[in-house]
Amino acid sequence: MKWPLRSAAVRRLRRAHAALGLALAGLLYVICLTGTLSVFRDEFERWEQPRVPESTSYSAAQIARAVEQFRAEVVANPDKLYVVLPSESLPRLHLSADEQERYVRPDGTLDVAPVDGWTHMLVHLHAQLLLPETLGVIVTGSIGALLCALVLNGLLSHPKLVKDLFRWRRDRSDVLRHSDLHNRLGVWGSPFFLMFGLTGAFFGLVGVLIAAGAERWFDGDREAILASVYGADIEVAAAPSQIDYERALGELSRLAPAATPIYLMIQSPGTEHQFLEIGATLPGRLIYSEIYRFDASGASLGHQGLSDGPLARQIAYSVYRLHFGHFGGWASKLLYGVLGLALASVCVSGVNIWLARRDHRSVVNGLWDGLVWGVPIALAASATAALLEVPAQTVLLATLALLLAAAGALPGRLGRAPLRSLLALCLLALAGVHDWRFSIDQPPVAIAIDGVLCAIALYLPWPLLTARHGHSSVVAPSLRAPMTTEETR
DSSP states (O other), X not given: OOOSSOHHHHXXXXXXXXXHHHHHHHHHHHHHHHHHHHTTHHHHHHHHSTTSXXXXXXXXXXXXXXHXXXXXXXXXXXXXXXXXXXXXXXXXXXXXXXXXXXXXXTTSOBOOOOOOSHHHHHHHHHHHTTSOHHHHHHHHHHHHHHHXXXXXXXXXXXXXXXXXXXOOOTTSOHHHHHHHHHHHHHHHTHHHHHHHHHHHHHHHHHXXXXXXXXXXHSTTOHHHHHHHHHOOOOOOOSOOSSOOHHHHHHHHHHHOTTOXXXXXXXXXXXXXXXXXXXXXXXXXXXXXXXXXXXXXXXXXXXXXXXXXXXXXHHHHTTXXXXXXXXXXXXXXXXXXXXXXXXXXXXXXXXXHHXXXXXXXXXXXXXXXXXXXXXXXXXXXXHHHHHHTTSOHHHXXXXXXXXXXXXXXXXXXXXXXXXXXXXXXHHHHHHHHHHHHHOOSSOOHHHHHHHHHHHHHHHHTTHHHHHHHHHOOTTTXXXXXXXXXXXHHO
């Protein structure tokens, strides 16, 4: 099939793709790598705090006692009080309100608070790049929109799209090797990468869209536009002083037997206007939850219509699960982990193509190596610091700055090989410190994470060892060879 674009148009698209890719590569790589790890945030929370009691079961009496103690000892009269129910991925009951949070023991008494540690920082880095919240989400949302442009631009600028689907010339020049890796991963993963970009843009820019829509159609009332999209809140008068959780959960089972409760939200607890909302997932649906409402006596007040309301509402409430892959258990999480790493590899290989075309090495090579390997090193170092109760964000930024400075100053000495070895040592140290701190009563998922860290650490030196015998160009890329006719096309 003849490509619809002329060669001149293809060349312009390639130049635009290269320019935009080089401009975004560093930030996009950080977002992709941290996003891949954020898919497993529940598992990392359990790994970071492995001694919290775990169980997938709960009872109405346990919830009632925990809420009573939480209001007596932590937050007396919050506007909203969340009871997050245990799940397979995070089998821990916990309460939160007004930025206060506590785990709950099986007998309903309060346990320790979740640590504000490495996992929290990881998600903050992915969603906001550690910037102030409003600015950060706008920046990452904008990058998500630009990612969509990059994917579409890359597809349109590749006339040999079908012919080269399985081509990877690993034994040829650096330019061909990196180009084939970049193009193959980019083409095969393009539907998912577009989805990542669109949903990421939604997260980041929804606040801007709401503000603009409120000014245009609702006289600046943001609450009104939110109610029009997600449904309006209700008001209840003369409610009983105690909420009947058991009756409400029983009513939910009767009204929606296929629904699985994931959280309870008590609106205006302790007042005559209090009522209960139960968020529940539905089988075969991507929506985060349907919200079922009950008065304090446990009688049904209807549902919010997130699963059967307007189509736009259903789509808007499906973005989270679609972006992070939290809809198909371990299968979807592992798939999203692989796809996230693939997108990170596309970012890296794109810059590697540009670097391989240059006929010299400079500080740019060192800085790029320092970023690519420095980010995972800094993440491992900050996780180790968090386990030792040292501020994770400070260690992350200091480590990354030090590695970038050293790699930029010594591009010929502190390249990929030593940085790769340093990452292996950091991962082994992280697993060792974790085992030293929590050697007793760890859940299986924490043991599995330590095992994965060790396995990756043992694999990382392997290409270095094989390169000594096979002259691999992966570790120490050579200067660019003369361009072949095939490379110039």
